[in-house]
Amino acid sequence: MSWFSKDTEQVLNELQVKQKQGLTNAEVQSRLEKYGENKLKGKPKKSLAALFFSQLRDMLIYVLLGAAVITLLIGEYTDSIIILLVVILNAIIGVFQEFKAEKAIEALQKMTTPRALVRRNGDVIEIDSKEIVPGDIVVLDAGRYIPADLRLIESVNLQIEESALTGESVPSEKNAALVFEDPKTPLGDLANMAFMSTLVTYGRAEGVVVGTGMSTEIGKIAKGLDETQTDMTPLQKRLAELGKTLGYIAIGICILIFVIALIQRRDLFEMFLTAISLAVAAIPEGLPAIVAIVLALGVTRMSRINAIVKRLPAVETLGSVNIICSDKTGTLTQNKMTVLHLYTYRKFLDVPSEGTATAEEGAEKKLIQTMVLCTDATLINGEGTGDPTEIALLELGEKYHLPKRELESGFERVAEKPFDSDRKLMSTLNKEGSHYRVHTKGAFDNIFNVSSHALVDGKKVPLTDELKANFLRAAEEMSDQALRVLGAAYKDTDEIINPEEMEKDLTMLGLVGMIDPPRLEVKDAIHQAKQAGITPIMITGDHQHTAAAIAMQLGMATSLAQTVSGSELDAMADEELNEKIGNYRVFSRVSPEHKVKIVKAFQSHGNIVSMTGDGVNDAPSLKNADIGVAMGITGTDVSKGASDMILTDDNFTTIVSAIREGRNIYNNIKKSVVFLLSCNLGEIVAILASVLFFWPMPLLPTQILWINLITDTFPAIALGVDPGDKDVMSKKPRDPKESFFAGGAAMRAVIGGSLIGILTLVAFYFGLNEHGYQLWSGSIPEDVLTYAETMAFVVLAVSQLFYSLSMRSAFHTIFQVGLFSNKYLIGAILLGIILQFAVISIPFLAAAFHVQMLSLQDWIIVILFALIPLAVNELIKLGMRMKNK
Structure with missing residues (x-):
């Protein structure tokens, strides 16, 4: 069916689904029975008989069978029966071993099934992609594989890498609003469709499932495809x-x-x-x-201990690992971010740990509004989905009676510039009455770089060096307490502006300090790793002081001298980094590109390096490391695909185990x-x-x-x-x-x-x-x-x-x-x-x-x-x- 030639309303009507509601559990069940699971069929499995006969294909077995025939011919019947029994028993044991090994690998493959975000019964939930049915509303963001064939119904700056299907390595730009009349439009030109096994590289979108399993475009190509590796x-x-x-x-x-x-x-x-x-x-x-x-x-x-090994050679390499490079957030820490402090010019505010509070009009209220509106996470009845940092900001909004749902109904989002690990910023453009407002949040030092003014006592004033120093002092004070510091800024505009223009001439609002406490068990795991001759290394996008404070709490580092920032790494030649790499235990403010540099520097001394990662851009460092470790909870499908091992609990202790x-x-x-x-x-x-x-x-x-x-x-x-x-x-x-x-x-x-x-x-x-x-x-x-x-x-x-x-x-x-x-x-x-x-x-x-x-x-x-x-x-x-x- 040519779904691309129909508008979104027609498609939703034909599939009998509402975008904001999604399918109900009963509808999902009946469609699952009608269409079956969303998976490609593999090669037929070897039967037990085929496995048995494959055990007999061995030179020595041929020799034994020859001996059995000779003993039979000369009348030594007992000997020939025993020889045959030995051959059969040997084959049965071999079949049993292969069968057990195959079952174990199958169980692991089930555990590594990609996950997908879908809207059902009005809520966004994460499920195994094989449970998806036609009519499901799928939520897409950067780093996720497309779980089935979709007709896009909403898209923002969406780019999808479709080389798995079209061979075209440059990501295709997508637009849900387009309709294609020509039924012979090539796959690569269908900008309103997303196809199974392709990859979201940028932006976000929603789509409705129009094809699953063998009915997808990739399913038509992949008849008889079996991806099992038996190397x-x-x-x-x-x-x-x-x-x-x-x-x-x-x-x-x-x-x-x-x-x-x-x-x-x-x-x-x-x-x-x-x-x-x-x-x-x-x-x-x-x-x-x-x-x-x-x-x-x-x-x-x-x-069973939450480590899924995807490739068997990784088991051998694990025994040789002597450097573990680990992300901080969620791996070394609990991944339960909580905002503790707000800071607007010369004013520190402690956020109550329980109950609610009221935000004063002016910078304080604007700061919370910006932080809440500039998120992609959701928080429904205390249950959050999305990035833990963003969930913490939504919880902050709830505490100050500024919930996201209410704010969005008054200030509708019309455009955005998604978060990028190089910029370390995210911006949204929201309609406010007759004009528009840009809300930007991100790393506080990067906020300074895109701000020209600051809000002081309710007035917009130029951002002088003195003002900047004041904000910086507050940021470092919070960093020294092991808090993660984010900055927020805004600007008003009379018209919808291009995303490229959003992050220019902003007005600095203030800072929030949040903590993600270290996992209680990690300190022991780090001590254990050191005893085993393994050096644990922290790699984080956080500020140097925050990272150093956590590292010292956990026993990974002894002083600030053992930390190095991403900008300092940029200033070093590869030879210099290779020479100094042994002095560092904490790498702060790093981008994914730095991770590859760090891995190679450690490997230049003959070290066997394990590296953790969760984002799209982490794939190169995971590939370069001797053991690439992806996060099972926060990790993108790309990072899981590039890794050797997946942590289902995102916990550093699991790597040591x-x-x-x-x-x-x-x-x-x-x-x-x-x-x-x-x-x-x-x-x-x-x-x-x-x-x-x-x-x-x-x-x-x-x-x-x-x-x-x-x-x-x-x-x-x-x-x-x-x-x-x-x-x-x-x-x-x-x-x-x-x-x-x-x-x-x-x-x-x-x-x-x-x-x-x-x-x-x-x-x-x-x-x-x-x-x-x-x-x-x-x-x-x-x-x-x-x-x-x-x-x-x-x-x-x-x-x-x-x-x-x-x-x-x-x-x-x-x-x-x-x-x-x-x-x-x-x-x-x-x-x-x-x-x-x-x-x-x-x-x-x-x-x-x-x-x-x-x-x-x-x-x-x-x-x-x-x-x-x-x-x-x-x-x-x-x-x-x-x-x-």
Whole structure:
């Protein structure tokens, strides 16, 4: 339907909606049932069957399937069934892991759905954009994505960047009053329409929804579009490469075993199966899946502490962050602005904290009127929407019996110049009887720059240096009390003037001082960050004194010397800023362009920088930072789109909690990997030693496959969701270039793996020795060999299970971290032991795996052997702690 060819009244009538009222809840419900949710359809999801078969696309799985076919052909039916069961079980575990990871990512995508402002039942409310229906009245302002196709019904200086649809990078100017008769008017020329997924870059507007979901222009283009990113993280890539390297090593070992077997004239088929099982043992094929699930579960856990991680690599980077650049308002403070003082020439006025008051005629009343009329926020029954600073000004108006609704009905807004972070000013033009008045509010020093007069005792007088100094003294007095100071000015005109002419030759009215108290919990978070080797930095548009006062209260700065203003930054060359950047803790009066400069200066010293932002202009600094953090409450859709992480509570403490979580997730992945490699090394040591020294095989291929599946996977996943080190925030940030095996991890893997392998051989020797045979004895009876293999089998499996307990911390003993503090790991160990016992004690399983029941004395021996790698690792930790002391 050509909505662009109808005027606004026709469109509203056809969609059966009133602009000032919006839709009712009942109308929304019936339209939602008729049109469905406002979202684009993605690619069909992979079925469980497709996920299952994708797990089988692996070189080693092909080798195992080949082995299963050969065993079947030569009549070893039990072996072939076990090999097939192992392959199927491995695939099922892989499907489960992928499914869990996918679900976690889906849940996060739901949480990052863009929000939209709509008018319903006469009130402006914020909702998920998918809940929008045709006929909804949508309120637009700078920084918001258009949530659906709209016919504009009101617009003020509106500009929309439509490159997502037209490819045109220059924002298009919009005008709701226009009507286009030609039905073939190109999309890019439709100035009275706004389209889904395009971006408001300037001005404000209201529009009525004419198309949702796949009925939008972008929906027509995006049939089958799926924006899900499935890129591997740098860590996953590194581990995939590690897997490849281990694969080549495994193939080399297999060839070596074959060559030795030929020389020693062993049973070639048995050695073929051994070589295959060893290749499978050598390669931790579960690694990428385990890393994916640990990352996804970690990210889900982070969402519960109000940090939504949009990109998985961010989790790895979080552990390395050593500079947090944070906005002040709402992040370090409560975002509950309250006006405490008014100042007109030589007159300070305290605003009552409760109740109401009456404003005197003259400068005082005009000051409040200007502050209230020059806002875009709304305040209805004590509930505000919009910028917290503007809501505080509306509350001031209510206290002095000058509510916005009443003022606007008498002084209608006819034009405006929206707030701009470079000008730090906002102006409106309101009709007052037969003439018009410009109301301007903003940073007080910028108000001085556009004022030529001041109101003194009800008279307009030139703004002299003496008058200016008087206002400045009052502003600094308020700034020193950590108050945010705004100035107000006005001018009268006989006609509607161009927005460019509004902020010239104004008359200074006065100042308001407001406070946004620091969040109570932030001081502790800053102390914690400093202990963790992280430097917190405050970045704010506030005056230098206000910023410094808050920073000193919070423990971020120690003196005014650690602060620098935006104008001082402009005066510095990049080289000078890079040199001095380490001296500063507070950046005041900065614009978004300065933020990029600050990020790059910190990065020039090799720092890993996290930067917060909420505005459209913050996108470049969020992109440039190592971790861009957007505000979930006050943030624009653009800042959320450019960020790596979104804070749903806009709280600095959440950034510190996310860093703690990021460090723990990385450490948990490291634990899982080192554990898997230790287990695999143990299996290689046992088999390779037996082949080299011409001993009987201590383990059968099916036994190795069983151990690989049971003892590796479950404890590895449990280690991946470990509660983490309590003192993780007392350590310095991790160097991003640091090897995965730094900090003695490689040595621990070698010691643990070697011990597991040697003890497996010792258990095998004990089993033979009990029956009067040695490793080098010839023609050992089948039942004796089976008994010795059973002992080796149990030691290899159970030692790996016990050893996982020791992997929880590289420095603390299992009692220091809490033996039962990871219930998943205890569950995985108990499950492994029960399954191991079942294999030995249930007759048909025992026959399938060529094992037999052990005597009580031998159970005690194998359990003691299995505990040795754990005990040795714990003793090494104690030795290291004593050495460090």
